[in-house]
Amino acid sequence: MELLSYLLATDLRMAAPILIAALGLLFMEKSGVVNIGCEGMMLFGTFFGVFFARLSGSPWIGLLFAGMTGMVIGLFFAFIVVTLRANQIVTGIALNIIAQGATSTLNRLIFGVSSQAANAPGFEVVPIPLLSKIPVIGDSLFNQMGPIYLALLLVPLIRWFMMKTTMGLKIRAVGEHPHSADTAGINVRSVRYGSILAGSFLVGAAGGFLSLGILSLFSENMVSGRGYIALAVIIFGKWNSWGVLAAALVFGLGDAVQIKMQTAGSSIPYQFLMMLPYILTILALSGFVGKAESPAASGKPFRNDEL
Amino acid sequence: MDTYETVLEMRGITKVFPGVVANDAINFDLRKGEVHALLGENGAGKSTLMGILSGVYQPTEGSIVLEGAPVRFDSARDAIHNGIGMVYQHFMLVPKLTVAENIMLGIKRPKEPLLQIDKASEQIVAFARTYGMDLDPEQKVASLTVGQQQRVEIVKALFRGAKILVLDEPTAVLTPKEIQELFSMIKMLTDQNFSVIFISHKIDEVIEISNRISVLRRGKLEATINNEGVSKEELAGLMVGRDVSFCVEKTPCCPGDSVLALEGVGLKDREGRPLLKDVNFEVHEGEIFGVAGVDGNGQDELLEVITGLRSASEGSVCIVGQEVLGKSPRQILEMGLAHIPADRQARGLVLSMDIKENFIINDYYRSPHSKRDIISWPFVRKHTKENIERFDVRTSSIDTPVSTLSGGNQQKLILARELHGKPVLLAAMHATRGLDVGAIEYVHQRILEQRAAGTAVLYISTELEELMSFSDRIAVMFRGEIMGIVRPEEVTIDQIGLMMAGSIT
């Protein structure tokens, strides 16, 4: 039981940054934009999250600014892929490279070269009264940091937004068939800009949560591939926010199990344990997830003078 | 009706694309409550003119006057807000969304961030009813028939308050029954003072439905005439600038041996619903065997089974006595099958590749097209050039991507590819869909030549008139079953129409 509770708690914690980033990506993907630069966007979020949290003394303000940083980067990304209609994958790769360099440079310019990592006030665990006392799930589910609750709330919220609001409908239409949307009088570009900005906020905030929630400091390249995993999570979760949650948890669980097995002194070489989440994903994908259908216009630039 | 109220005027519209003058100083006007038909060959400039009206293109020159006031449409949005409702040649619906969602897209209802899909669905259903249409708002558009999709398009336009409805080649994909339904809807609309612009290549329809007719040729307006006593030939002449013959001149059929034989062919979908049920027929040498039916009644599946793209669950399909079931598409092609698919762009061509590359798609792997896995491009070029010329595919070079060819030329390319090598069996579907009269005439002639040369032709179409004048025998399909096989001389179009709707002769 304790093991289960532990696994669940670790799972949720490790899954949270991936989940938040993936939910952000979901916004973009739904409108037909693929952002492989998620990794870099998150990295910007980690840095500016710490920067502003230090400045203000509040992790929440840090998180907010991490999101806003994401949006600034998102604006730049949107300009290149929406206005200039550039290839989204190369742009994303460029973004990753820039992010790696820029955050390290800024880190050194601002915080100097020291062995004390730039740290900041981090999030505290906020147990929810009563609920956190439920056996097994109580401690893991209701004894977490604020942003984790928010992330979990976002899951149904985004689903609701996509399915039940006018804006959500527009985003889906633009991602599926931009020309239909265009002839229906929807400004495809604006919708994509909007989705990228909203999504980038979440991606940036995901970075912020990594540096302020999971940890409370910035260190170079600390995202460590979680941005790529978030991309996989979208596909794995079949472009549906509940699916995304489930997929993020699978990854988190892979991590949790792997850590647990090492602590328990498993004799399996640790590299195999590290591979576990990835192998699990491939198996799951081949076994029961099957063909996932992306939004039809995914990754394709749109021009409205074609008919 | 002597005092007409003009609702729309397009004055001196010129649209220049790089290298092409698509519209050349066109004057066009539309009156309240009228159907104004726009007639013209492929590439005459009809869609472009309407693109300008709907805000998709901006004219190089000229102006639009709407109800007396000059307007400027910078986007589709502007046009929609000014009451222009456009139903595009290729529908602009989002397949994965429901009917209601599609209709609600882009409706301007400020201060309503929530969809309230149920309320809207009710409104949509009620609204559609007032125009005599039934819609299921919850269905996904992808699962609708083309006719239904078109209705959704029309409702979508009207629901958004369109006063002027533009229908770009609306009948190309409809059954006779659906066409009649569309026409009665158009009449209902014009009675209520809506104005309709109706685009078509089909002269009969134009004569049937419109009040006035404008004919475009090569970007220029040839004439705008009242639809009183104009003859078909006259219009056709205006359209193509020469005389056109409408009767398919056909030598009597002298069928030879059986080439294609289907026996008890059945096919089920994943859920076990029948797509094809006990299909039996034979097609002989030198015979054109037509298959009529409303789209989606098993014709696609029939063609797929014959071409090997799908495997039937029961029965047998033989080509010249050899069983086809279980064979790969390539093996079947090698048995002498020529295939003109229903959607030339989706299944026939590779638009981004060039003409020669498209031309060899069936033969590229065998001598003399390639030797030991290496394609001999010099041969391919020569071979393609010869046949392109023979089949009159108009292009500047065989190295241009097929996407730059007009629809008619794309179809000719497919004909050239499929027919240059004397096939034993030609299986064609919608071979003339979307083509202008000149091109249709051409396609028919080529197929007749094949017939004369002894090829067995399976010709699937939704165009009843075409089938009646063109085929030697006609099978009518309904829900995956053959309702009967008839000779065109012995039945009327109406009888076939009834069979298409499920009644047995």
Place this chain on the structure above:
Amino acid sequence: MNRRLNTILVQCVSITVAFALGAVVIKMIGISPLFAYGALLNGSFGSINAIGETLVKMTPLILTGLSYAFAARAGLINIGAEGQLYVGGILATLVGSNFAGLPMIIHVPFAVAAAFAGGAVWGGLVGLLKVKFGANEIITTVMLNYIAIYLVSFLVTGPMKAPPGTMPESRPIVDSAQLVRILPGTRLHIGIFIALLALLFYYFFIFKMRQGYEMRVVGNNMESARAAGMRPQRTMVLAMLLAGGMGGLAGGVEILGIQGRLLQSFSPGYGFDGIAVALVGVNNPVGIVLGALLFGFLRAGGNRMQLIAQVPVSVIYVVQGLVITFVIIGQNLHVFQKVGVNRPFRRKTGDGPAPEVL
């Protein structure tokens, strides 16, 4: 042609802008941009050795670029060159560090072929998972990258560890399997010819051979391919095999020509750069060479910038990222021209070179 000239001009301008922005950053950290860029140029083209280094960097980049391009031709997105490179490295090491005594003429091709085979297995697996289970190749390639990297880490600390000592490294590649250096005073080795041969093969295969033609048809319109009797599934697996093979070769030449033994994380991200190389070069053979040149230039010169001008590596990343970004911007500036040159839109159900997800 006028238009081509125009394109080149636009690209030159945008690269200049990128470097100008980079100069601002370099200035910010208190280093003279002129000095820094002097080192960049000097390190990439300034001497025989520098040119050799640029070519040395281009070698794996051409191959990983080809890895992306092969898959892209069949409509697949291969993010997995990095993993394929690692597996290629493993196999090259296995063959190259054993069989001492084989004549070079046999040993080198054997090791190179092993690298190809290793990568091909890794790539082919992606193809198989795709056609058998419909597993999305973007995910599987990303996952297999991680798996390959950990696999190398396991091997060099375990089964493949050089016998004495605790170093996580394999035994060295024996002399007879090393790729011969061809330019005295530089590290340039015959791997560059392997890369160029692979490029030639790519060109020939894609444009002259029937399997390449099949790949293009499948990549552009799967439905038409099926209707014409092709077997898209086989074609996709073949494409992934070849793509993987190219990635594997990249790992092989790097180990056999430069590194001399297998180490953990031995690739500085050549697999990911390869994606950009192919995309900047629009999957076209000449484009890929130019793309590899750009990245090779930045990598070789970047080292020098750090070494001589003491520009921190992070700033070098910024400059690299800016250059890629502006090359992309330059490629797309034509959108600001008044009239598009593209074909009018139609509903292209199964068409367009775009794979199912981009």
Place this chain on the structure above:
Amino acid sequence: EGQKEGESSDQLKVAALLPGPINDGGWNTNMYDSLKFMEKELGAKIAYTERTPASDYEEIFRGYAASGYNIVFGHGFEFGEPAEKVAKEFPDVTFIITSTSISQPPNLGSFLVDDFQCGFVQGAVAAILSKSGIVGYVGGMEIPPIVNQSKGFVAGAKYVDKSIDAKALLTGSFEDIAKAKEMSKSLIAEGADILVADADESNHGVIEAVEEAGALVIGSSGDIYETVPDARDVILTSMTENMPKGLTVLAKSVADGTFEAKNYIIGLHDGAVALAPFRDKASLVSADQQAQIDKIIQDLKDGTIDLNQYK
């Protein structure tokens, strides 16, 4: 910096190749500090390449050697082989590789911190002071200094008490701090009350976990009481390796012409490696325990404990 008196007019030029970023707070920072120290003490001109890609080791060695640097450090065993190659081409340049035991006269030597010994002391201290009988070690990538130290850790703990549960874990990366943190939490959840952090950048993750979950941490490679002052609440002690001093002495010997191309090992015996004082946590250590620790260190120094039997 001005030149020191007594030196020849040409300034000593020292360069280093680093596998990671200079501010990782561990291995790479150690070398960075060493360079800074040489700059100060010897008036040397310093240069370094961070995150050196494996494919470029050789080339960058050559680059520094060719640009007139007198000493080039390769900071890690992995630099050994390429250095051997380049050293032959530049007999006038001295190459010093850390964390390995190679040498190649006349101009290539190596510098090794006895990681096993460090780990042994850490393990012993942890075992002596642990209340729960469970102690943990969190390392980064599986490379010799880490592996040796982790083995030493287990050996040291077992030396004190056979029944102690000493768990040594690796994160597989120096950069994935989040994972290091989770691992540490997991160790603490298993009952470990003292953790050794030996994962460079990822040490930050270990320290955070210890702060949150309540345990004590022992630092590696440097005195984290000084370098991470914010975490003093939970810092028990550190194994300090005075690499700056050690390397500067070597550099000076090069300048003086007394450098020998051999393997220099630093450990407890020469004072370059030491256990930092317990300071704030001194109250947790009883006199008995302190005596036990001192004895072990003394035995290691004079060789009474022969570590070879534990390797």
